[in-house]
Amino acid sequence: MDESYDTVAIIRKEIFNFTDTYVINVKDPENALDALMFVFAIDAEKCTRNKRQNFLALSS
Template structure:
């Protein structure tokens, strides 16, 4: 299954719309307006919050706590590397590897690929496609993709 994440270009805060593979709106992602760190809320189309991503204040590497369904779920930390982006995940037993330009990420559970996140070029605003092997991992994959985008924005 696939999800498409599209950034709203003309918005006061970082806001994203998430669509299913048929182009139907599925989730809304919104960062709090007057926060010094990322505080991102993910809601379904009825406005019910399904998760939050909260940035921990660290000096050199972005680190995020993920809550799903109101409960702590894990952490995602971008490591300092020179060439390939690397993330340390304490998140569902997954590990994540990125490419040189930080446009494509593969997420593994053990030796099996469970999620592929790719950035689409030549769009207004950031646009990502999340290809998820198992539909039960949809929310976890979405939250991870949003945290990776936030970590990349924090470094820039």
């Protein structure tokens, strides 16, 4: 959402894929990079969390 509470992009994660696959529908092409960076941030946090959980499980 932007300042006027208008939808900037719709982002969804596809299921039934071997890898994480996201679909990004952007209303205004000028916001495409912002939407992509938002998805990168979410995915990076998820990867970091998974690595931390795997490390803790191995060290126990």
